[in-house]
Amino acid sequence: MANKIPRVPVREQDPKVRATNFEEVCYGYNVDEARLEASRCLNCKKPRCVESCPVSIQIPQFIARVAEGDFESAARIIAEDSSLPSVCGRVCPQETQCEGSCILGIKGEAVAIGKLERFVGDWSIEHGKTFATVAPTNGYKVAVVGSGPSGLACAADLAKLGYEVTIFEALHKVGGVLEYGIPEFRLPKQKVVAKEVENVKRLGVKIETDTIVGRTATVDQLMDEEGFSAVFIGSGAGLPRFMGIPGENLNGVVSANEFLTRTNLMKAYDDQYDTPIYVGQRVVVVGGGNVAMDAVRTAKRLGAEAFIVYRRSEAELPARVEEVHHAKEEGIDFRMLTNPVEVLGDDKGWVRGIRCIRMELGEPDESGRRSPVEIPGSEFEIECDVVIMALGTSPNPLIASTTAGLETNRRGCIVADENGQTSREGIFAGGDTVTGAATVILAMGAGRKAAKAIDNYIRNKKQ
Numbered sequence: 001m002a003n004k005i006p007r008v009p010v011r012e013q014d015p016k017v018r019a020t021n022f023e024e025v026c027y028g029y030n031v032d033e034a035r036l037e038a039s040r041c042l043n044c045k046k047p048r049c050v051e052s053c054p055v056s057i058q059i060p061q062f063i064a065r066v067a068e069g070d071f072e073s074a075a076r077i078i079a080e081d082s083s084l085p086s087v088c089g090r091v092c093p094q095e096t097q098c099e100g101s102c103i104l105g106i107k108g109e110a111v112a113i114g115k116l117e118r119f120v121g122d123w124s125i126e127h128g129k130t131f132a133t134v135a136p137t138n139g140y141k142v143a144v145v146g147s148g149p150s151g152l153a154c155a156a157d158l159a160k161l162g163y164e165v166t167i168f169e170a171l172h173k174v175g176g177v178l179e180y181g182i183p184e185f186r187l188p189k190q191k192v193v194a195k196e197v198e199n200v201k202r203l204g205v206k207i208e209t210d211t212i213v214g215r216t217a218t219v220d221q222l223m224d225e226e227g228f229s230a231v232f233i234g235s236g237a238g239l240p241r242f243m244g245i246p247g248e249n250l251n252g253v254v255s256a257n258e259f260l261t262r263t264n265l266m267k268a269y270d271d272q273y274d275t276p277i278y279v280g281q282r283v284v285v286v287g288g289g290n291v292a293m294d295a296v297r298t299a300k301r302l303g304a305e306a307f308i309v310y311r312r313s314e315a316e317l318p319a320r321v322e323e324v325h326h327a328k329e330e331g332i333d334f335r336m337l338t339n340p341v342e343v344l345g346d347d348k349g350w351v352r353g354i355r356c357i358r359m360e361l362g363e364p365d366e367s368g369r370r371s372p373v374e375i376p377g378s379e380f381e382i383e384c385d386v387v388i389m390a391l392g393t394s395p396n397p398l399i400a401s402t403t404a405g406l407e408t409n410r411r412g413c414i415v416a417d418e419n420g421q422t423s424r425e426g427i428f429a430g431g432d433t434v435t436g437a438a439t440v441i442l443a444m445g446a447g448r449k450a451a452k453a454i455d456n457y458i459r460n461k462k463q
């Protein structure tokens with residue numbers, strides 16, 4: 001099925017200019033562009049796009065309202081299923097979810113569902129529209145650990161059902177990876193994240209920052225001493241992995257998490273802040289996911305010549321296609337089929353380069369992707385003064401180690417069923433702490449499922 005109107009392109013900042021600033025890359029649609037793009041939707045009776053949305057947003061319904069120019073109704077429809085449309089419209093991998101299933105994509109171009117969602121979310125923010133109302137309390141308290149997408153989604157749904165919800169957040173800012181990980185040039189903090197968090201607060205959700213569950217209070221103390229009937233753990237996967245190669249303890253080797261936290265949460269890119277950050281002249285980022293793309297594009301904006309080193313080929317890059325495209329436009333140097341074997345140091349203990357080996361693709365491994373195999377004798381060096389490891393993360397063990405009987409798997413993830421039920425009664429979990437590093441929308445979906453399960457659990461207990 002094709003459509004006579006081509007997909008409406010979105011305006012973006014010029015790559016040469018944006019590679020030197022932290023302002024948002026994509027400008028989003030204006031009213032005319034959004035209405036024209038929305039008019040492409042066929043309003044399918046059995047919308048494949050909705051089936052592929054982890055939070056089941058009523059996509060054709062909201063798009064139809066956009067086409068009519070009734071943006072308030074569009075926003076109201078989205079708000080039934082998501083508190084974070086401006087966030088998700090910017091960072092969700094739509095190409096593999098809703099847009100990847102859109103019927104128009106079979107023979108032509110899918111409807112730009114993500115850009116339309118962003119348009120509606122931004123329109124609501126700009127026009128001060130919020131659909132949050134405080135539900136009458138049912139007298140039950142639920143604690144949520146972590147204020148990332150899973151915690152926010154779980155808290156919002158529970159608050160709508162009348163629960164008194166408190167989110168406990170270890171950091172001084174709310175939003176999890178949305179605040180400390182994803183850079184300003186992809187996801188503005190004040191303009192977008194803070195505004196959508198405000199909508200969750202308007203539902204009556206309390207947020208206590210600077211509170212580390214497992215230190216300030218344990219999960220059991222929250223339930224036994226502070227009167228919470230259930231706890232949802234949405235503490236993410238913030239513990240970085242390293243390669244275990246020689247030289248990783250040299251000065252100048254950092255995890256992408258630390259590098260991005262310094263720039264985003266602690267605003268190292270802004271002269272008005274005192275946060276130290278070491279960037280050097282040439283930065284090598286090891287990895288090929290979204291985190292690697294964010295780190296390398298941040299390094300470039302901070303003035304370095306920036307490289308990606310990835311052990312497979314471009315076809316296997318786990319990062320979103322859009323991010324890879326943007327990174328290339330900004331002049332990032334991609335070294336594919338290349339794997340580091342040693343970080344090289346100078347006599348003062350600082351990084352001076354990285355020794356790599358060339359790879360070729362062999363048989364598919366358990367992930368289904370062709371596995372990289374070293375080409376003997378192909379070692380070479382790349383000169384650099386900073387190496388950023390973006391190799392994935394796992395959950396911090398603090399909560400599991402302070403909560404007796406809470407089962408974890410061999411990757412340190414909390415074991416939970418599809419509704420978030422853990423091995424302990426009254427304790428639920430979801431998002432990256434269960435799945436390992438994944439996506440915003442999957443974390444939100446898990447938070448929403450857990451909210452339903454928590455409601456069932458508390459209702460059954462009452463009887």
Ligand SMILES: Cc1cc2nc3c(=O)[nH]c(=O)nc-3n(C[C@H](O)[C@H](O)[C@H](O)COP(=O)(O)OP(=O)(O)OC[C@H]3O[C@@H](n4cnc5c(N)ncnc54)[C@H](O)[C@@H]3O)c2cc1C
Nearest residue numbers: 146148149150170176177181213236431432438439440443
């Ligand atoms: C740099 C980067 C870029 C990414 N880009 C994308 C993207 O483009 N698209 C996409 O869909 N996904 C992306 N992701 C992945 C996505 O952000 C995560 O999958 C998602 O944020 C997980 O949500 P969560 O709620 O499970 O955890 P998080 O967002 O990690 O939030 C967990 C929160 O819990 C808090 N916490 C942890 N331990 C405790 C404790 N003991 N007590 C109290 N609070 C605690 C943390 O401080 C944090 O605020 C990216 C991730 C990173 C790091």
Ligand code: SF4
Nearest residue numbers: 041042044049102103
């Ligand atoms: S599948 Fe595509 S055309 Fe059909 S309703 Fe969804 S967005 Fe519209």
